[in-house]
Amino acid sequence: MQPIISIQNLSKTYEGGFQALKNIDLDINKGEIFALLGPNGAGKTTLISIICGIVNLSEGRVIAAGHDIVKDFRAARKTIGLVPQELSTDAFESVWNTVSFSRGLFGKPRDDRHIEKVLKDLSLWDKRNSAIKGLSGGMKRRVLIAKALSHEPEILFLDEPTAGVDVELRRDMWKMVRELRNKGVTIILTTHYIEEAEEMADRIGVISKGKIILVDDKHALMQKLGQKQLTIHLKHELPAIPEDMSQYPLTLSADGLCLIYTFDTQRDESGVADILRKLNEHGIDFKDLHSSQSSLEDIFVSLVHGA
Amino acid sequence: MNFYAIRAIYKFEMSRTWRTLLQSIASPVLSTSLYFIVFGTAIGSRMQSINGIDYGAFIIPGLVMLTLLTQSLSNASFGIYFPRFSGTIFEVLSAPVSYVEILLGYVGAAASKSVLVGLLILITAQLFVDYEIQHPVWMFAFLVLTAVTFSLFGFIIGIWADSFEKLQLIPMMVITPLAFLGGSFYSIDMLPPVWQTVTLFNPVVYLISGFRWSFFGIADVNVGLSLGMIALFLVLCIIGVAWIFKTGYRLKD
Numbered sequence A: 001m002q003p004i005i006s007i008q009n010l011s012k013t014y015e016g017g018f019q020a021l022k023n024i025d026l027d028i029n030k031g032e033i034f035a036l037l038g039p040n041g042a043g044k045t046t047l048i049s050i051i052c053g054i055v056n057l058s059e060g061r062v063i064a065a066g067h068d069i070v071k072d073f074r075a076a077r078k079t080i081g082l083v084p085q086e087l088s089t090d091a092f093e094s095v096w097n098t099v100s101f102s103r104g105l106f107g108k109p110r111d112d113r114h115i116e117k118v119l120k121d122l123s124l125w126d127k128r129n130s131a132i133k134g135l136s137g138g139m140k141r142r143v144l145i146a147k148a149l150s151h152e153p154e155i156l157f158l159d160e161p162t163a164g165v166d167v168e169l170r171r172d173m174w175k176m177v178r179e180l181r182n183k184g185v186t187i188i189l190t191t192h193y194i195e196e197a198e199e200m201a202d203r204i205g206v207i208s209k210g211k212i213i214l215v216d217d218k219h220a221l222m223q224k225l226g227q228k229q230l231t232i233h234l235k236h237e238l239p240a241i242p243e244d245m246s247q248y249p250l251t252l253s254a255d256g257l258c259l260i261y262t263f264d265t266q267r268d269e270s271g272v273a274d275i276l277r278k279l280n281e282h283g284i285d286f287k288d289l290h291s292s293q294s295s296l297e298d299i300f301v302s303l304v305h306g307a
Numbered sequence B: 001m002n003f004y005a006i007r008a009i010y011k012f013e014m015s016r017t018w019r020t021l022l023q024s025i026a027s028p029v030l031s032t033s034l035y036f037i038v039f040g041t042a043i044g045s046r047m048q049s050i051n052g053i054d055y056g057a058f059i060i061p062g063l064v065m066l067t068l069l070t071q072s073l074s075n076a077s078f079g080i081y082f083p084r085f086s087g088t089i090f091e092v093l094s095a096p097v098s099y100v101e102i103l104l105g106y107v108g109a110a111a112s113k114s115v116l117v118g119l120l121i122l123i124t125a126q127l128f129v130d131y132e133i134q135h136p137v138w139m140f141a142f143l144v145l146t147a148v149t150f151s152l153f154g155f156i157i158g159i160w161a162d163s164f165e166k167l168q169l170i171p172m173m174v175i176t177p178l179a180f181l182g183g184s185f186y187s188i189d190m191l192p193p194v195w196q197t198v199t200l201f202n203p204v205v206y207l208i209s210g211f212r213w214s215f216f217g218i219a220d221v222n223v224g225l226s227l228g229m230i231a232l233f234l235v236l237c238i239i240g241v242a243w244i245f246k247t248g249y250r251l252k253d
Helices: A042-053 A073-078 A095-104 A111-123 A139-149 A169-181 A193-201 A218-226 A272-281 A296-306 B003-019 B023-048 B055-086 B091-092 B099-126 B136-160 B164-184 B195-197 B203-216 B223-247
Strands: A005-013 A020-026 A033-037 A057-062 A080-083 A155-159 A186-191 A203-208 A211-217 A228-234 A248-253 A260-264 A285-294
Touching: A020 A042, A020 A169, A020 A211, A020 B003, A033 A169, A033 A193, A042 A057, A042 A073, A042 A080, A042 A155, A042 A272, A057 A073, A073 A080, A080 A139, A080 B091, A080 B164, A095 A111, A095 A139, A095 B003, A095 B091, A139 A169, A155 B003, A169 A186, A169 A193, A186 A193, A186 A248, A193 A296, A193 B023, A203 A296, A211 A218, A211 A248, A211 A296, A228 A272, A228 A296, A260 A272, B003 B023, B003 B099, B023 B099, B055 B091, B055 B099, B055 B136, B055 B164, B055 B203, B099 B136, B136 B164, B136 B203, B164 B195, B164 B203
Parallel strands: A033 A186, A033 A203, A080 A155, A155 A186
Antiparallel strands: A005 A020, A005 A057, A203 A211, A228 A260, A228 A285, A248 A260
16 A cells, blocks of 8 residues: 655754754555654654744655645645644634634635534534634644644654543543544654653654654564563462572562563564473472563653664 | 635635734824824924925825834734744745735735725825825825735745844834935925935835825826836735745745
């Protein structure tokens, strides 16, 4: 399938000489939720800003919905909605006017029913005649989302959508994102909250210091890089790990009541069965087993620091 | 052409005008009325007529021009500076609009507003003095051309400025003095010969002179020259704006 966004050898050097993006190659598939993960200053916003036309690219090219974003910017931009990170809104305009303005700006004829639906979906309908300056931060965020959705984009960029947002709005937003995806909208979100990527995304790209260091399916990524830990809670205190078990990466807790075994999920044989058999042979009884998989956060931290 | 976008920007800008009706329309009308009372009625009644025109009537074109210039500059510069300042400019930059459409929206709205103010002043002036417009079509043409030209200039200032102070700098420090010294309140014949020559370097002289000709059929400089100067200034502003958009100056990194 043709990717809906194709980024080819994209570089960006700012006027001061700072290279924000280095030879980025990235394809986004139609209808997926793609999370771009990276620490502050990694180049997430620059990448989005280039695709949306707010920042000029230095090298390379980007195709969005089949259109070159520079040569054919009109057709490309019509398909894109952007919710920026900053809460940049008009102060004195009403919610209704500012959202209607966005629709017109993106070349769509007036459609009050669509605007009404967007406002209702985002719980903004009661506030439609209020001036934006009187709204809370969360409401302003909703207004920005409404503006981006006013022109029915095929591609939606959410730049740090949940930064400074309360739990309720975050949940609403996740729900909305899933509904949009079900309608076929492609969603690209940047975040440095890993739980968000873990919760939402189909695929994850990790960006660090202007380079994409990894792109993968979320589950594959977690499987590929994930480490599992098996904790064996013993019935009786164990003074030391038996000698013939020393080939396994086992550690004994200080109180001698827990054995911890770390293994790679990638390997075909985890060695768990062997360990349990050996424990049995030594007559070591255990009362409980607990296994945990490393979170995306652990993976992420090890990646970024390794890069 | 993205007509919906032009309309959206234009409507949005004009709604700012209606929302701030007192400041944007009533205040220029009031201050011009004050000029009429002071210069036209109070002082003007003791002045000789100029070229057979009553002084009160003589200053009308100058006053309209004065307001037109400052209004066009401040409307257009504020219109584009404020979204830059508040950050909402991102949306215009990310929209499927060409520079021509952005200009038609912003500059069109700014120019419409100042033409509107200009016409209101002409109506207000009827309350103070009797006057007739000999060439109404030319009068309107000068009005619109000047409004568009100075709105373009204001747009450039709004892009260039990176603080509210700079936004005010050129209108206050350059345009207002040039307009006062450009024959708003006198004919340049009334100046000593040396100053008559110096004055010819003031571009506003040509605007006011041409505009006054459309009212009374008299002019300090040839009407063709006036038109030529406006056209020249218009072209310069278009070149400036084209350069800004081509390079993304102060708009895009």
